[in-house]
Structures are given as structure tokens and as C-alpha cells.
Amino acid sequence: MAVDHLSISIEGGEVFGLLGPNGAGKTTTVRMLACLISPSEGSAKVGGHDIATEPMKVRAMVGILTENPSLYERLTVHENMDFFAQAYGLSDAQGRQDRIRELLDFFELWERRNDKVGKLSKGMKQKLAIARTLVHKPSILLLDEPTAGLDPESAKGIRDFVASLSQRDNHTVLLCTHHLEDAERLCDRVMIVNRGRCVIVGTPEELQDRIAGRPKLQVTLKKLDQSLVQVVKEIEHVREVYVDKDAANMVIAVDDLSETTPEIVGRVVRAGGMVLSVNTLRPSLEEAYLKLVRAENS
Amino acid sequence: MRAHMVMLVFRKDWCEIKRNWQIFFPIVVVPFLISVLLPTLIIVTPSLSSISGPPMENSTAMMRNLPSQVRDELVGMNAWQALVYVMSLYFFAPFFLIIPLMASSVIASDSFAGEKERKTIEAILATPISDSELLLGKMLVSFIPSMIVTAASFAIYTTVIDVFSFEIFDGRLLLPNPVWLMLIFGVAPTIALAGIGLTVMISARVKGVREAQQISSILLLPILMLVLGQISGAIFLGPTVVAILIAAFVVVDLIVFYIGLRSFKREEILPRLS
Numbered sequence: 001m002a003v004d005h006l007s008i009s010i011e012g013g014e015v016f017g018l019l020g021p022n023g024a025g026k027t028t029t030v031r032m033l034a035c036l037i038s039p040s041e042g043s044a045k046v047g048g049h050d051i052a053t054e055p056m057k058v059r060a061m062v063g064i065l066t067e068n069p070s071l072y073e074r075l076t077v078h079e080n081m082d083f084f085a086q087a088y089g090l091s092d093a094q095g096r097q098d099r100i101r102e103l104l105d106f107f108e109l110w111e112r113r114n115d116k117v118g119k120l121s122k123g124m125k126q127k128l129a130i131a132r133t134l135v136h137k138p139s140i141l142l143l144d145e146p147t148a149g150l151d152p153e154s155a156k157g158i159r160d161f162v163a164s165l166s167q168r169d170n171h172t173v174l175l176c177t178h179h180l181e182d183a184e185r186l187c188d189r190v191m192i193v194n195r196g197r198c199v200i201v202g203t204p205e206e207l208q209d210r211i212a213g214r215p216k217l218q219v220t221l222k223k224l225d226q227s228l229v230q231v232v233k234e235i236e237h238v239r240e241v242y243v244d245k246d247a248a249n250m251v252i253a254v255d256d257l258s259e260t261t262p263e264i265v266g267r268v269v270r271a272g273g274m275v276l277s278v279n280t281l282r283p284s285l286e287e288a289y290l291k292l293v294r295a296e297n298s
Numbered sequence: 299m300r301a302h303m304v305m306l307v308f309r310k311d312w313c314e315i316k317r318n319w320q321i322f323f324p325i326v327v328v329p330f331l332i333s334v335l336l337p338t339l340i341i342v343t344p345s346l347s348s349i350s351g352p353p354m355e356n357s358t359a360m361m362r363n364l365p366s367q368v369r370d371e372l373v374g375m376n377a378w379q380a381l382v383y384v385m386s387l388y389f390f391a392p393f394f395l396i397i398p399l400m401a402s403s404v405i406a407s408d409s410f411a412g413e414k415e416r417k418t419i420e421a422i423l424a425t426p427i428s429d430s431e432l433l434l435g436k437m438l439v440s441f442i443p444s445m446i447v448t449a450a451s452f453a454i455y456t457t458v459i460d461v462f463s464f465e466i467f468d469g470r471l472l473l474p475n476p477v478w479l480m481l482i483f484g485v486a487p488t489i490a491l492a493g494i495g496l497t498v499m500i501s502a503r504v505k506g507v508r509e510a511q512q513i514s515s516i517l518l519l520p521i522l523m524l525v526l527g528q529i530s531g532a533i534f535l536g537p538t539v540v541a542i543l544i545a546a547f548v549v550v551d552l553i554v555f556y557i558g559l560r561s562f563k564r565e566e567i568l569p570r571l572s
Contacts, residue, residue: 031568034424040563060427070421072310074317083310087425088301116317132421 002028003039003194004098008174012139013261015166015173019180021293025196026176027067030142031161033174034064047140060089061186063138067145067280069129073118077109077128089137094178097297103131104144123154130158141165144176155179160188192289194296208282211292220249222274232264251281299433303427308437308442311409315439321408325401326331329447332393333455340385341462363531379466386459389482391535392524397451398490399518401444404498409436414571415506423564425467433498434536440494445487453483480540488547493517495554555562 001023010016020249030140031037033046035055045052050058070081081100090096099230104110107127117125118252135142146162147155163186165171177183182189184204200207209215221228224245232252233241239262242254257280265278315321352519361384368388372380413419420431456473463472497514504510527533535543 036420036423036565037568056426056428059424062424064420064424064463066420066424068417070418072418074314075310079310079313083306084421084425087422087427088307089426091302127422171317177365246428 002092002196003032003209005042005197006193006198008191008198010172010174012255013166013170014176014188015162017183017190018176019177019178019183019190019194019201020175020193022036023195023292024178026178026193027144029193030064030144030174030176033058034062034142035059036064037062060136061138061141062140063133063136063142064142065133065146067148069125071117071125071129074116076114076116077104077120078113079130080128081132083129084132085135090136097117098262099135099137101150107131116255123150123157126150126158127153139172141171141173143173144178145178146175147177147179147182155272159185192292194293199296205287211289214253214255215280217254217257217261218249218277218279218281219252219264219268219275220277220279221268221274222246222248224248224250224273228268228271228273231267231273235260235263235267248276299428299430299519300311303431304435307427307432308438311405311436311439312443315443316407316409321404324404325443325447328400329451330398331452332390332397333451334458336393337386337390337455337458337462339528340389341382341459341466354392357420361531363419365534365536368534380387382462382466383472386455387475388534389528390455390479392521392528394452394481395485395489395521396450396518397484397523398444398448399493399521401447401515402440402490402494403497403511406440406494407439407501407514408507409498410438410502410567411504411507412501412511414567419567423567429562429564431560432564433558436498436501437494440498441487442488443488446492448482448486448490452478467554474569477535477537477540480537480544481535484538484544485547488544488551489521492547492550495551495558498560499554499562502562503570505571517552 005023006029008016008018008029018025018029020059032039033044033051035058038052043052045060047049047061051058051062053228070272072083075083078100081104082096085096090099100108105112107130109124109128109131112120112124117128120128129297130146133143141224143162147158150158162173162175162182166173166188171185175182175186187204189202190204192199192207197297200210202210224243229241229243229250232238232250237255238252239255242251243249244251250263254264255280261278267277269276310549312569361381364384368384372383375383382560410419413422426434452474456478459473460471493514496517497510500513501507504513524533529533534538
């Protein structure tokens with residue numbers, strides 16, 4: 001079973017990430033929500049419309065970026081856009097052409113409008129696929145691996161654009177990815193799925209805290225001696241101090257980072273310590289995710 | 299159902315087909331062979347061997363088994379004229395039923411299976427084009443080109459035959475005649491529609507174009523039986539047989555369309571790919 005008892009509720013204007021390894025059920029979930037396949041059991045509403053009884057309404061209001069660009073390689077860039085614009089009901093010819101021009105200009109594809117899609121680079125195809133997804137100004141976007149297979153520069157461009165979709169245009173976005181950077185950077189909330197089931201859901205920060213523990217404070221000094229370590233250990237909310245004498249730094253586990261950091265720095269300075277840097281050490285979402293998925297699979 | 303959506307799917311697919319020589323080549327070349335080369339070879343070869351004498355000598359099984367009404371048409375002709383007459387008007391007739399079926403089968407096999415192979419199927423299925431609009435658009439793009447090719451082949455064939463018959467029959471033109479008009483504008487469209495309906499349904503269910511073509515090639519069998527029937531003299535495509543064929547295929551078309559529209563569900567296409 002690709003998806004098993006998965007329950008998701010996404011607020012309007014939210015960027016919600018579905019994060020999971022290959023075969024976790026992300027694409028199947030997106031396909032069901034886009035009315036491309038039917039669930040064998042259960043139900044879902046997209047924009048208030050039931051996917052089983054009102055699929056045409058759902059399709060009309062959703063823009064889907066599929067795992068593959070799904071572009072007609074023998075048609076030109078403009079022919080692809082024009083076909084999908086009409087398919088999504090943009091019947092006014094002038095309005096349609098204006099919208100196509102706006103999107104192709106934005107994605108720097110207008111100069112290539114008469115080129116066959118087969119001649120475009122992978123990054124350009126992905127941009128065109130996103131332009132196609134947006135052609136009918138959908139309020140809900142389902143993006144399946146938008147940066148997959150792209151070079152870092154193209155991936156960053158796509159990531160920046162997706163970030164702007166929610167902030168600028170208030171689109172509701174369901175983002176499917178196994179790139180943790182995408183989830184961490186773009187999503188308001190993230191659901192980690194594995195084997196078709198929800199493992200955990202929350203903001204990226206919450207997931208980091210809940211899975212890999214709270215952030216720690218790293219204080220690097222010019223010279224570290226035992227008296228300074230003892231000063232820190234005596235502070236009320238400090239739970240543990242890890243010392244790296246060679247690097248002259250302390251990694252300090254505290255209950256509340258924002259409350260305790262000024263006190264730690266102040267006490268160390270007053271005790272004669274010369275502070276070179278103070279950093280917050282936060283386990284990355286990647287570490288949190290790997291820890292969770294490994295635990296699930298074992 | 300919205301006609302402009304059907305036409306939208308038609309135009310998009312036609313645009314792709316025009317630029318795909320793997321599809322375009324067979325639907326142009328095979329009809330050319332049937333409408334130009336085959337009659338030229340058959341007509342020119344006997345003329346080189348200088349066949350003469352009464353019509354029924356030097357004859358094949360088909361000639362020996364001619365129905366009486368055809369025999370009546372041959373009265374007063376020499377052997378060569380009779381052979382050219384029977385070959386031109388009767389022997390080649392079933393081949394012109396292969397043209398629409400072959401042409402439409404090549405395109406119809408590509409309809410959904412081609413989109414699956416080229417990984418474009420998800421985007422089109424995600425659009426608010428209804429199932430019936432999608433299905434009819436795909437059928438139309440197989441039907442219209444195949445009918446154009448069939449009509450063009452018939453026009454070329456008529457020209458080739460009349461060029462020869464003008465000389466052989468002292469100024470008489472053999473084509474077009476009512477039976478052939480019924481064949482081209484009655485049997486060919488109905489047989490093509492039945493083939494297209496079945497092939498598109500097959501194309502929606504299989505994973506690739508080759509698989510769709512292999513399965514749909516079975517649909518050529520009844521036509522090949524007609525060809526063999528003609529050669530053996532068992533069947534003759536006279537007005538009655540042609541009228542029966544039209545009526546039979548209209549019924550088949552209605553059944554195929556009914557089943558096709560009822561059974562086509564886009565949500566079942568993607569799960570079959572995995």
C-alpha cells in the first residue's frame with residue numbers, strides 16, 4: 001500500500017512539505033489530490049471540493065508540477081503554454097497571450113518561445129513546467145520534487161521562486177521533496193512520511209527540536225581553563241557542558257537558549273574569559289530526518 | 299461535452315504527429331504503395347506478357363469463381379481487359395480498407411501509450427478536460443488523418459487506373475463507380491472508427507506504443523480475410539456486400555463507442571504504469 005491512513009490538513013497560504021525517502025508515498029499522495037488516481041479508501045477535499053465527487057472542480061483550481069516536466073517535446077515553448085492555458089479554460093485569446101508572455105518573461109523563456117521544448121536544457125524545461133503549472137493562476141499548487149535533477153544554480157532559482165509564491169501571491173503549496181534543504185528553506189510545516197504513513201508533523205524547527213534535541217550553545221575562547229568551565233556549570237539553567245580543550249571551546253546544553261545565553265557570556269567575561277565567538281548549534285533537519293527514518297526502518 | 303476542448307486535444311496531437319516521422323512515414327508510404335505501385339505493377343505486367351483470348355482463360359481462382367453479375371460485366375472484353383477490370387475494381391478493393399485501419403491504428407496506438415512513453419500523460423490528465431473530451435479528441439486525431447489519407451489514396455488510385463483504362467478500354471474510365479464510392483466513404487470510415495475506438499482503449503490500458511500496436515494489429519485480421527476471400531473467389535465486394543459491411547460496422551461502432559465512453563476512466567491509467 002503506497003499511502004496508508006495519511007491525514008493532512010493544510011491552511012490557505014501555507015507551504016506544507018511532504019518529506020520522505022523514495023517510495024514513501026509522496027507522489028501517490030499528490031496524484032490523489034490532483035485527481036490523477038483514486039484512493040482505494042478514504043477521502044480528501046482540495047479547496048473545499050471532494051476529489052471523488054468533484055474532480056473537475058479540483059483539477060480546475062489546482063496547478064500540479066509532476067515529477068517529470070510532462071512537456072510536449074515536439075511542440076514549441078509557446079505551443080505547450082498555449083495548449084495548457086486553453087485546457088485550463090483561458091478562453092480569451094488576448095488574456096491568454098498576455099498571461100503566457102508574463103510567465104515566459106518572468107522565467108526568461110520568452111526569447112525561446114518558438115524553440116521546440118526538446119531543445120531546452122533540463123533547468124529550462126523545469127522552469128517551463130512551473131510556468132505551465134501557474135498559467136491558470138491556481139490558488140493551490142502541488143509541487144512534486146521541483147528541484148530534482150537540477151544544477152545548484154537552477155535549483156536555487158526554483159527554490160527562490162517557490163518561496164515567493166506563498167509570500168507574494170498567497171498560494172497554498174504542497175511541496176513534495178526528499179531534499180531537506182527545500183523543506184527547511186521553504187516550508188511552514190513539514191510532514192515526514194515513510195512507507196505511506198505519517199511519522200511526524202510540525203514546523204522545521206519543531207521537528208529539529210523534537211527529533212534531535214534542543215539547540216546548544218558553542219562558546220569559543222582565546223584560552224580555556226577549568227575554572228571557566230566550572231563557572232558555566234554553576235549557572236542555573238545549564239544542563240551539561242562538553243569541553244574541547246584543543247579547540248578552546250565549550251558546547252553548552254541549556255533549557256532556554258535565549259534566556260541563558262547572555263548570562264553565560266556575561267559570567268565567562270567577568271571570570272576573565274576572552275570570548276572569540278558564540279554560536280548556536282542546531283541539528284540540521286537532515287540529521288533529524290535521517291535519525292527518524294533510520295529508526296523507522298529498523 | 300465541450301467541442302472546443304475536443305478540438306484542442308485534436309490540434310495538439312495533430313501538431314505532434316506532423317512532426318513525428320515514425321508516425322507520419324508509415325501512414326503516407328503504405329497508402330502510396332497500395333494506390334500507385336501495386337496497380338501499376340499488376341496492370342503493366344500482363345501487358346508485357348501479351349495476354350489474349352477469351353476472358354476466362356489464363357485466370358486465377360478469383361476469375362473462375364466470379365459471380366454471375368460480374369461475369370456479365372465482362373462480356374465483350376478480351377482476357378487482358380477482363381483481368382485489368384476485375385483486378386482494378388474488385389481485387390484491390392479490400393486493400394483500401396487496410397489503409398484507414400492501418401493509418402488510424404498507427405496514430406491511435408500512440409494516443410495514450412505514446413503520452414505514457416514520453417512521460418507527458420500526467421500533465422494532460424491533470425487538466426480539467428473531461429474523460430469524454432479527451433477520448434474523443436484522441437479518436438478524432440486518428441480518424442481525420444486516416445480518412446484524408448484514404449480519400450487521397452483513392453483519388454490517386456482512380457487517376458492511375460483511369461490512365462491505364464483510358465488506353466486499354468478505348469477511352470472508358472473505370473473509376474470512380476458507386477461501389478467504390480460506398481467503399482471509400484461508407485465502409486472505410488465505419489471500419490476506421492471501430493478500429494480507432496478499440497485501439498485507443500487498448501492504448502489507454504497498455505504501457506507502451508509497441509504493445510498497443512501489437513495488440514491492435516489483430517484488428518487487421520478481418521480485412522485480411524476479406525482479401526483472401528476475394529482472391530479465392532469466396533467473397534466479392536459488390537453493392538450488396540458493401541452495404542452489409544457498412545451496416546455491420548455502424549453497429550460495431552456504436553457498441554465500441556458506448557463501451558469506450560463507459561469504461562474510460564483516467565484514474566485507472568497511471569496505476570497501470572507501475
